[in-house]
Amino acid sequence: MSPTFRSVVAPSDDTLYTSALIGVRHEPAILEIPDTAATYGVLITDVYGNIINTDISTTSGGTYAFTGPGWSGSLPPEVAQIALPVTNPLLIIRTNRFSSEGENQSALAEEFRRSLRMGPLLAYERGVLAETLILPVTFWARSFKRDAGRLIRNNPIRFLRELQRGVRDIRTPPLTGDNRELADEFDKLLATGRFDEEFARATQDAQSAIIANYLDNTDQNNWINFRNIGFWGREYLDRSSIAEFCQYCNGIDSSAYYNVFQGEDDRPLNGASGGYVLTFERDQIPQSRDFWSVTSYISETINLHRNPEDKYVVASYTPGLETNEDGSISIYATPTPPPGVSTANWLPVPDGPFSMLLRVYSPEGSVADGTYVPPAVREINQPERNEGAPRGGG
Template identity: 25%
Template sequence: MLFALALAAALPDADACYAATEEPEAALALAQGLQGFIYGYPVVDLLKQRHNETSRVAPDQPVAAPVNRIAIYPHLLTPETQGQLRAANADTLYLNAWLDLSQGPVMLDVPALGARYYTLAFMDLYGRPVHLGTRTNGGVARRYALVGPGATPPPGGEAVMLATDTVWMLGRVLATDAADVAAARALAQRIRIGAPPGAPVKEAEPLRPFESIAFFAMLNTALKELPMRAGEDALMAQFDAAGFGPSVSFDADALPPARALGLGCALRIGPQVLARRGFKPTNVRNGWMWSGEMADPGYDYLLRAEVARGGYVNDPRESIYPAAITDERGELLTGERSYRIRFAPGELPPVDAFWSLSAYDRASSQLVANAIARYSIGDRTVGLVRDADGGLTLRLSATPPPGGTANWLPVPPGPFHLVLRLYLPQAAALAGDYAPPPVERVGE
């Protein structure tokens, strides 16, 4: 009776999973499946995203394009247009593309963008980014060759080596405000991928692999194609023993009931494990947390999975995102209270490009609609009022503050977190010597 629950479409409930820990075979499968869930989280998440962005899975889908073609978001992101992106910024126009390098290197031509900041982040299936853009080329025109594992760089382009044949390109082009979006979009349209497009976009059901044991079927298919990473032979052997490793073929219908239950329970408790143990900040100051290891977690699979769950990251040299979930008293941020952040003179974020602050719903990491449609505030915000001493005080609340909205960042009405973005951070920020000021509670 206990094991029969694992074969149902829905994941086992908490009671079944607790009971499974007392059954040796189910407990072993749970342990192996949990390791597989943590290891495979970015792989499956990205493959899910590829399907959902190269197919038409919703009538209000913000972007969809065949593999090897770029889709450009129509405008700066809002709660209505953010789609599947988590913790999306509202500072730049996004470009989205899925690349297939399995048939050989793919050429990429970028125009001269001059002083306008942009970056193209190429994410392999392990969630590691490689950037091209203002920081790497100074804004001049370039031709690149995107080269997958085992391939030989071709002549005629600057080689960019990538670890997997499936690559997600997420580009960002600065748009100073809504009126500047057309100019940013015109430049983005000149970025070209020199490879045949994949299958045309068609209507399809969205993939939801985290909701069923289909997760392990997707992971199994991917592991057969991904290059073996050094030092992971024993781990892959464990995955083989569990039925989803690279040397076996996963068949959910043929799984022994105990193993099916254990794998289902791994998917049930996996998200809780990530939420509680995955993120390990290397810096915590004034309530702000960030980690210099997030762009390349190495063999820290928990951190790698939690980074993916939170929306992926950039190379720190490109941008760093200190986050805050508590105020100066150590209590969780909530829209039921009002806050301020005061940057004293000379203490604004040290950047070579720009900085901004955004607020997100804590549970979903998504933007939430507000009365003035402001989803970031920073050094490019028009009309900011400086303090008498030249400092800058930002007001954070769910309703307009008494002093006016010039320095107001609206926050969600319930639990939320903050992300402070530093684009092209200077040495003090990269070294951890700069700490943003605390989030102070006001009005009590």
């Protein structure tokens, strides 16, 4: 992973990605997963980001057939059927680069993703499933978040027409009920051109509401945590808000996400202030079966910050991560390495606005039950406040 990757917001440097756009309109798609000692997770969503639950094992290999709605046919006996509610979902397999004990397994993860095979049923029967195609990171260089934001500001009507194209695309599940009626009425009104001013203003207002819904969803330490990721139901505002800041995130059973844009003093995080420290007290360290990590992002695009060390994350697996004498762990988010601090505990941040994202993989304890609150982010030059400051941990 690198700052060149901008197509999806909040990319993770904890895992190697493998993804596929699955098409099962005409025949099943086959996925072969080899036996491996690597730890990986499987995420399947529709184009709206709804998570599709499956019975794909992540502890042993297997051969799976994805079938579309209404499909009827026969499969080879060694192939397990995964019935999908849509014809064009997105598959993402994330393979951990480190074990829960901190062992570097990047080579194993790379070997695993290169050994994945996929293709239509006919290709499987002929023994010619496609190998994994490893693309250069430059393939993902375009920031769609930035482009969409600029279009909404400068040409909102064009943005709406692009949105129409997406809704009408054959890969998009058709809208139903009230949503279909609303979309049809919208299409008619937009086509007249008589309401462009109203639609433009409404689009910009909606974008502001989407962003505010995310940024205002804070706990007492200014961390943002949504626990309904991928299972929104009719919470359309939550769905849109999370897509702005954490695309293709896992459900809470797989990963917990805590995002912060403000420090303890309620001011936006900004590396120009000198930097910040995030200290997990011994009883505040996130509980997980795998590991936890903290990543910093540029605020505007929610992408990685380019730095001379090519370092984007501090995690429980970070080699040499130091623990304080009292058992706590301090992470220093600064533009340059702070004096007297281990490089392992240093998280490079831009000399300007930034945010941080705490990921907890395979959460346990208070993280799993929803009572965990990460500690406040404190400016390094500010004295620590102990007068009844809230602590997380449930």
